[in-house]
Amino acid sequence: xxxxxxxxxxxxxxxxxxxxxxxxxxxxxxxxxxxxxxxxxxxxxxxxxxxxxxxxxxxxxxxxxxxxxxxxxxxxxxxxxxxxxxxxxxxxxxxxxxxxxxxxxxxxxxxxxxxxxxxxxxxxxxxxxxxxxxxxxxxxxxxxxxxxxxxxxxxxxxxxxxxxxxxxxxxxxxxxxxxxxxxxxxxxxxxxxxxxxxxxxxxxxxxxxxxxxxxxxxxxxxxxxxxxxxxxxxxxxxxxxxxxxxxxxxxxxxxxxxxxxxxxxxxxxxxxxxxxxxxxxxxxxxxxxxxxxxxxxxxxxxxxxxxxxxxxxxxxxxxxxxxxxxxxxxxxxxxxxxxxxxxxxxxxxxxxxxxxxxxxxxxxxxxxxxxxxxxxxxxxxxxxxxxxxxxxxxxxxxxxxxxxxxxxxxxxxxxxxxxxxxxxxxxxxxxxxxxxxxxxxxxxxxxxxxxxxxxxxxxxxxxxxxxxxxxxxxxxxxxxxxxxxxxxxxxxxxxxxxxxxxxxxxxxxxxxxxxxxxxxxxxxxxxxxxxxxxxxxxxxxxxxxxxxxxxxxxxxxxxxxxxxxxxxxxxxxxxxxxxxxxxxxxxxxxxxxxxxxxxxxxxxxxxxxxxxxxxxxxxxxxxx
Amino acid sequence: xxxxxxxxxxxxxxxxxxxxxxxxxxxxxxxxxxxxxxxxxxxxxxxxxxxxxxxxxxxxxxxxxxxxxxxxxxxxxxxxxxxxxxxxxxxxxxxxxxxxxxxxxxxxxxxxxxxxxxxxxxxxxxxxxxxxxxxxxxxxxxxxxxxxxxxxxxxxxxxxxxxxxxxxxxxxxxxxxxxxxxxxxxxxxxxxxxxxxxxxxxxxxxxxxxxxxxxxxxxxxxxxxxxxxxxxxxxxxxxxxxxxxxxxxxxxxxxxxxxxxxxxxxxxxxxxxxxxxxxxxxxxxxxxxxxxxxxxxxxxxxxxxxxxxxxxxxxxxxxxxxxxxxxxxxx
Numbered sequence: 001x002x003x004x005x006x007x008x009x010x011x012x013x014x015x016x017x018x019x020x021x022x023x024x025x026x027x028x029x030x031x032x033x034x035x036x037x038x039x040x041x042x043x044x045x046x047x048x049x050x051x052x053x054x055x056x057x058x059x060x061x062x063x064x065x066x067x068x069x070x071x072x073x074x075x076x077x078x079x080x081x082x083x084x085x086x087x088x089x090x091x092x093x094x095x096x097x098x099x100x101x102x103x104x105x106x107x108x109x110x111x112x113x114x115x116x117x118x119x120x121x122x123x124x125x126x127x128x129x130x131x132x133x134x135x136x137x138x139x140x141x142x143x144x145x146x147x148x149x150x151x152x153x154x155x156x157x158x159x160x161x162x163x164x165x166x167x168x169x170x171x172x173x174x175x176x177x178x179x180x181x182x183x184x185x186x187x188x189x190x191x192x193x194x195x196x197x198x199x200x201x202x203x204x205x206x207x208x209x210x211x212x213x214x215x216x217x218x219x220x221x222x223x224x225x226x227x228x229x230x231x232x233x234x235x236x237x238x239x240x241x242x243x244x245x246x247x248x249x250x251x252x253x254x255x256x257x258x259x260x261x262x263x264x265x266x267x268x269x270x271x272x273x274x275x276x277x278x279x280x281x282x283x284x285x286x287x288x289x290x291x292x293x294x295x296x297x298x299x300x301x302x303x304x305x306x307x308x309x310x311x312x313x314x315x316x317x318x319x320x321x322x323x324x325x326x327x328x329x330x331x332x333x334x335x336x337x338x339x340x341x342x343x344x345x346x347x348x349x350x351x352x353x354x355x356x357x358x359x360x361x362x363x364x365x366x367x368x369x370x371x372x373x374x375x376x377x378x379x380x381x382x383x384x385x386x387x388x389x390x391x392x393x394x395x396x397x398x399x400x401x402x403x404x405x406x407x408x409x410x411x412x413x414x415x416x417x418x419x420x421x422x423x424x425x426x427x428x429x430x431x432x433x434x435x436x437x438x439x440x441x442x443x444x445x446x447x448x449x450x451x452x453x454x455x456x457x458x459x460x461x462x463x464x465x466x467x468x469x470x471x472x473x474x475x476x477x478x479x480x481x482x483x484x485x486x487x488x489x490x491x492x493x494x495x496x497x498x499x500x501x502x503x504x505x506x507x508x509x510x511x512x513x514x515x516x517x518x519x520x521x522x523x524x525x526x527x528x529x530x531x532x533x534x535x536x537x538x539x540x541x542x543x544x545x546x547x548x549x550x551x552x553x554x555x556x557x558x559x560x561x562x563x564x565x566x567x568x569x570x571x572x573x574x575x576x577x578x579x580x581x582x583x584x585x586x587x588x589x590x591x592x593x594x595x596x597x598x599x600x601x602x603x604x605x606x607x608x609x610x611x612x613x614x615x616x617x618x619x620x621x622x623x624x
Numbered sequence: 625x626x627x628x629x630x631x632x633x634x635x636x637x638x639x640x641x642x643x644x645x646x647x648x649x650x651x652x653x654x655x656x657x658x659x660x661x662x663x664x665x666x667x668x669x670x671x672x673x674x675x676x677x678x679x680x681x682x683x684x685x686x687x688x689x690x691x692x693x694x695x696x697x698x699x700x701x702x703x704x705x706x707x708x709x710x711x712x713x714x715x716x717x718x719x720x721x722x723x724x725x726x727x728x729x730x731x732x733x734x735x736x737x738x739x740x741x742x743x744x745x746x747x748x749x750x751x752x753x754x755x756x757x758x759x760x761x762x763x764x765x766x767x768x769x770x771x772x773x774x775x776x777x778x779x780x781x782x783x784x785x786x787x788x789x790x791x792x793x794x795x796x797x798x799x800x801x802x803x804x805x806x807x808x809x810x811x812x813x814x815x816x817x818x819x820x821x822x823x824x825x826x827x828x829x830x831x832x833x834x835x836x837x838x839x840x841x842x843x844x845x846x847x848x849x850x851x852x853x854x855x856x857x858x859x860x861x862x863x864x865x866x867x868x869x870x871x872x873x874x875x876x877x878x879x880x881x882x883x884x885x886x887x888x889x890x891x892x893x894x895x896x897x898x899x900x901x902x903x904x905x906x907x908x909x910x911x912x913x914x915x916x917x918x919x920x921x922x923x924x925x926x927x928x929x930x931x932x933x934x935x936x937x938x939x940x941x942x943x944x945x946x947x948x949x950x951x952x953x954x955x
Contacts, residue, residue, distance in 0.1 A: 035952060229954040236950070249942040257936055259707055279933035280940035286706060286928075289732040293699035296692065296729075300672070300703025303690055304711075308703065326693050416951065419943045438637065458670040458688035458704065458711050466636075466682050468691030469675075478638065479683065 004175055004223045009068025011076030012170070015093050016085025016106075018061040019051050021163035026063025027411070028167060032180050033067045034236040034413055037226030040067040041528060043075030043601065044409045048266070048349045055109075055117040057088045069225035073377070074528035075410065077603040081173070083166055085109060085140070087118035094129075102134040102219060104169070106162070108141035136218050138209065140166055147205035148198040157195075161202035168206025175221040178207050229413070237414040239378040239407035240270035243337065246385025248281040251307050253386065254393055254425035259301035260309045261286045261294045266349045267405035268311045268339040275309075295320035295327075295336070302332040303467065305457030307389060311337035313405075314356045315346065318363070324398050325364045328493060330467040331444075331453045333392035333399075335385075340404040342599050351599025352406035354524050355575035360400045361553050361582065367490050369497040371395070372553040374402040376527035379414035381407065384550060387504075390425050394503065395496055396452040402552070404574075406601055407525045430456040430463055440465045444477030450503070451496030500554050507556035511535065512545025515565035518615055521591070522572055523549040523579055526602055530572055533607035542615055552582070560587050570594060570614055572607055631656040634666065636686045642677060647798030647824035651745065652684055654801050655714075658808040659687075669712045672701040674721035677752050678745035678824070681716040695726020698733035701740050702924075709925040712812070715742040719760040720750045723779055727759075734790040737816040739923040741808075744781055744819060745798075747826040748833050755829035767829075782902035785819045786895065786917060792818035793898070794915040797838055798825060803849060803913055810915045816923040837911045846907065850914040852892045855884075858910050866909075868897070875900045877909065892918040 012029070014022045023044055033040050043064040052059025066076035078098035084090040086109035097103070105125070115123055124130055125137070144162040145155065164185070171178055182200055189196035209215065237245075251258035260283065262272040276285045284306075288294040295310045302308035312320065317338050327334040340356045342348025360372045371391050375381045381403060388399045431454050434442055443465035446453045456463045465477065473480040474488050511534055512519075522530040527548050534546040547562060549555070563569055563583075571580040572594035580593040594610050596602055634656040642648045659669065669687035673679035675694035682689025688711075692700045697715045705713045715733075722730045722744050733740060749767070750756040756769040760781065764773040785793045792814045794807035804822065811818035823834045832839075837846035848858040848866065856866040857880045865880040865887035875897075878886055888897065898917035904910070929935050 031950065035950065037952070037954070231954050233947075234952050234954060235947070245942065245946060248945070252938065252942050257707065257938075259703060261703060278945065279936075280938070281942060281945060282934070282936060282938035284706065284928075284932060284936050286703070288699065288702075289728055292696060293702075293729050293732065296696040296699035297703030297706070299692075300690075300700035300705075301707040302703075303688075303700070304704045304707030306707040322693055323696065330690075416946050419941075419946070457708070459668055459708055461667050464666050464686055464688050466689035466691065468682070468689075469693055470691065 004221045006223050006225065008070050008224070009066060009072060010081065010222060010224055011064065011066045011079045012081040012083070013062055013064045013079035013093060013097065014083045015060055015062040015089035017054050017088075018047055018049065018059050019054070020061070020085050021160070022061045022063045022085075025163040025167045026065060028181050028184060029170060030065055030236065030411060031184070032171065032176050033065065035180055036176070037229070038067040038069065038224050039072040039227035039229070039413060040065055040411070041072050041075045042411045043406065046350055055086055055088055055114045057092050057118055060089050060092045062089070062093065067224055069227045071227065073531050074601065074604060077605050083170065085166075087115050087120055087124070090124060091118045091120065099132060100134065102136065103130065104166075105135060105137045106140040106166070107137040108139045134218065136215055138169070138215065143205060143209065144202050147201045151194055151198050151201065153194065153198055158198065161198050164199045165202040165206035168203040169210050172207050172210025173219055173221055175223045178203050230415070232415040234413050234415055236411050237378050237382075238409060238411045239375065239381045239403060240409070241274050242378050242381035242414070243271055243375070243385050243401070243403060244274035244278060246382035247275065247309055247335065247389065248278045248283050249382070249419065249422065250386045250389035250425060251282060253422060254307065254389065254427055256427065257306040258283045258309060259286065259298065259306040260284065260311070261288050261297040261301065262311050263288050263291045263294045263316060265291070265313050265316045267341055267408045268313045268316070268337065270408050271311045271337060271339070291316040291319040292323060295323040298334055299323060299327050299330075299332060302327070302334050303330070303457065305455065307333065307335065307393070309335040309337070311339065313339050313341045313349075314343050314359060317356065317359060321364050324370065325366060325368050326469045327398040328368050328370060329469050329471070331396045332467070333396055333455070335388055335392055335399055335401065337401045337403065339408050340402060342597070348599050350405065352404045352525065352601065353574050353597060353599065354402075354404060354526070355578065355597065356402065357552070357575065357578040357582070360402055367494065369494055369553065370398050370400060371497055371500050372400045372402060373550055374524045374552055375407055376524060376548055376550065378407060378410050378412045382417065386422065386425075387550070391500055393425055393427050393455070394452055395450045395500060396428055396455065397496060402524060404525050428452045428455045430454055430460050433462045438476065439463050440477045441475065443467075444472065449499065451492060451499055498554055501557045504551055504556060506558045507547060507549070507562060509562070510546040510548050511538065514545070514562060516545050517543040517567045517618060518545070518570060518611065519563065519566035519568070520544060520546045520570045520572065520611065521549065521579070521583065522546070523552060524573070526572055526574060529602040529604045529607055532604040533611060536604070536608050537611045542612070544611055544615065549579075552579070555586065563587055563589060568592065568614065568618055570611065572602060572610070574602070628663070629660050629666070631660050634659045634686050636684055638683050640684050641680065643828050645827040646677070647747070647826070648678060648681070648745065650798045650801070651743070651804065651822060651824065652681065654804045655808065656685060658805050658812075661805075662809060662812055664712055668710060669714070670704060671714045671716060672697045672704065673716040674726055675752070676718040676721045676750070678716055678718040679721060695721050695724070696729060697721070698726065698729040698740065698742070702733055702736070702738050705738055705740060705925050706928060709739070709929065713740050715740050717742065717744055719744065719746045719748060719758045719781070723781060723784065724759045731784075731788040734785055734788040734817045734819060736924040737789070737791055737921055739815050739925050740817050741811045742817060742819045744821050745824040746781060746821050747824045747830055748778075749826050749830035751826050751829055780902060781819070781821045782916065783899065786899055786902070790819050790917070791816045791919045791921050792915070793902070793917045794818070794820045795823070795911070795913050796820060797823045797834070797913065799838065800913075807915055810918070814918060814920070815926070816921055836907055846910050848910040848912055850890045850892075850901070850912055850916060852890055852915065852918075855887045855889050857887060875904060875909065892916065895919065
């Protein structure tokens with residue numbers, strides 16, 4: 001029996017051509033991880049091209065997973081293990097892995113042609129570039145073909161099994177058996193026997209290779225113990241999946257149908273795919289002809305009494321802007337999900353960013369405020385979706401959910417919520433007919449506390465009325481071009497959004513005290529790295545606290561009070577400083593803006609440095 | 625049982641604000657009258673419109689109404705109809721709204737065959753924005769945006785509709801109460817997207833643009849009312865007929881008395897002839913009115929519900945769905 005190294009946490013990065021099956025290999029590795037009780041976080045990092053030219057650096061697809069026996073909130077800063085399927089994958093990833101990391105190379109792919117394609121003038125294996133790393137080579141391609149040769153597959157079909165061979169080896173390296181993956185393969189290819197058997201043979205061969213070959217002289221299996229989770233029932237969940245389930249849960253809690261209307265766009269489409277699987281929950285999905293039709297049909301559905309939902313990414317949200325204004329003016333509930341990606345224009349479709357905050361808060365014609373909420377982790381998407389629907393139905397308003405490309409695809413272990421404990425969602429149901437007022441006026445008689453009007457859908461007896469984009473009289477609901485009335489209606493729309501703050505919880509601190517020197521304020525998917533960075537800095541005894549926002553418009557009522565308790569505020573975000581602007585505007589403060597727009601999540605180590613530097617720069621007792 | 629509704633029951637308290645003499649008044653009157661005649665209920669009827677003069681229509685019909693944004697009425701109506709297929713959903717649009725800014729949505733509503741009655745008020749001009757030429761304006765139309773006369777080729781709405789896959793296309797004239805009423809009823813009876821093009825006179829910016837076939841003295845020789853199963857004859861003396869010349873693959877006008885056996889009998893399911901009838905140039909040919917094309921097919925809202933795993937009903941619950949994956953317990 002080989003000896004084992006035990007680690008608290010380890011970051012693994014799998015990289016290869018976009019056709020090499022890295023995402024599948026990664027997600028199957030994670031499935032075994034979940035089963036063994038490790039905490040984990042994943043980061044699929046793939047190119048925009050479906051099949052970029054083979055062997056090129058821009059065609060490299062990667063899957064990163066951080067697993068541990070300790071609490072894991074990010075996909076990890078620096079991978080400890082890199083599996084590189086070709087020279088391009090090595091070239092792209094070498095700069096980001098930890099010094100001394102173990103690199104498993106598919107040496108078959110290190111031909112002079114592939115080296116040239118990746119931009120190497122010299123073979124990195126012999127040039128000294130990899131000194132200081134623990135390099136392990138295996139002819140993965142050849143060994144895979146060897147393993148499947150008896151099944152009579154073509155060379156190209158056989159070669160496709162190499163990700164399973166590598167997965168077999170990886171499982172050996174992490175002291176796991178292949179049982180779970182074998183079961184998955186058997187199910188997946190139940191009807192394609194040859195493919196099934198080939199994949200199983202490759203998987204097994206890779207695993208045995210670890211044990212039997214000389215590789216064990218260089219690599220010791222790494223064991224990561226199960227993490228300590230609070231008692232409960234768990235599953236693995238991805239952001240898009242959690243968002244879909246949360247929306248469907250909200251429909252159940254409101255006892256309404258849900259109609260999701262979308263148009264394909266990366267990385268938002270995952271939500272359309274997920275919701276298409278949830279028909280049994282009274283969820284309908286409609287793939288519209290364009291982004292505008294998607295939001296408009298969702299508005300039509302809302303008029304019809306269903307919870308209308310649309311989703312897109314920045315460019316699509318831009319197209320929907322006019323219709324979102326229509327939903328504001330007609331006082332209909334609507335959920336708009338923005339899975340943010342790098343901009344401007346087409347920008348970086350597959351890379352993550354938080355640069356649509358201005359668009360969410362300000363991006364419409366006229367004074368057209370709407371509530372904005374943001375998701376922080378894959379599992380959090382479930383709860384934020386429910387909260388967004390609750391706000392939309394209570395106040396009869398569109399609500400924007402900001403999520404991003406990272407969260408859409410990232411996975412984590414998640415405690416399955418107690419659905420019974422989630423409060424039912426109240427709706428502004430149609431009132432009884434009041435013969436003393438016009439029907440039109442009844443449809444626009446609002447709840448004074450929430451600004452929400454009755455949700456009266458076609459089909460309701462004797463409450464016929466008209467809605468539209470033209471300004472209407474604040475009392476009668478009929479068209480009005482009167483200036484004073486428009487002013488009153490503008491106040492009404494603004495106050496409606498403000499009133500959301502009366503119903504949402506108070507802002508909580510993630511960490512630290514309510515008063516002190518430095519307050520870090522984050523929002524969205526930066527939760528993981530900010531949390532770890534603040535935690536690490538606090539462990540050195542530093543005076544830093546942390547607040548992470550779910551509610552961005554409006555802010556929680558007490559956010560100003562929290563901010564006032566600190567000498568300085570720091571706002572890390574993956575854009576050029578958008579939340580920073582909002583906070584400046586709202587609270588007349590001048591925070592330290594920490595920005596990053598590289599398409600990659602923040603690194604904990606970078607944030608630690610920023611926080612430490614900020615504290616150092618502050619004189620004791622200095623006021624903001 | 626309640627007394628049957630009349631057109632007055634479908635009239636709102638709102639003062640109608642179209643220009644005096646606008647063709648829209650006549651259409652509104654025929655529509656409300658038709659709603660009463662077909663036994664529509666106010667609560668199960670919805671009018672959805674875009675932007676433009678015609679799109680003010682919902683404000684004047686006592687039913688549910690949605691005055692949406694420019695060009696998007698078919699998309700809003702699709703969402704509404706999918707959510708509640710029991711509703712009678714009418715879309716009111718114009719040549720600018722439906723064929724220019726909203727051309728894409730109209731195309732897809734027709735191709736999907738969503739059960740909508742789409743009324744396209746065609747006045748060949750932008751009225752609400754004060755008289756610019758539209759996608760159906762004839763070449764040479766002088767307008768504030770085309771002082772030298774427009775040069776782009778006009779779109780033929782019927783050809784657009786059939787090209788998009790519409791299963792129902794009819795034509796009527798705003799002031800022809802009988803003809804308009806008939807096609808409205810036929811459109812309502814058709815399950816699926818039905819498009820009715822209504823020649824509507826804009827008295828301010830494009831007055832009498834249809835005079836060539838709507839002026840009293842021209843009516844009989846320049847209009848042909850198509851009736852399924854009836855021969856295609858027209859003219860003051862019913863002495864002209866439409867025939868198909870196989871050599872040129874075109875419609876021709878023949879003497880109805882001499883060539884009675886050559887005259888086409890209207891078959892509304894015949895797509896090829898429908899396209900020829902729609903494209904007949906004026907003034908050499910009469911303008912074809914009535915139900916020109918009608919080919920029944922399952923509407924989208926029906927196929928959608930049939931294909932949906934639970935017909936949009938909640939048959940499962942979130943508790944179970946959350947567990948449809950590998951789960952594990954931590955004690």
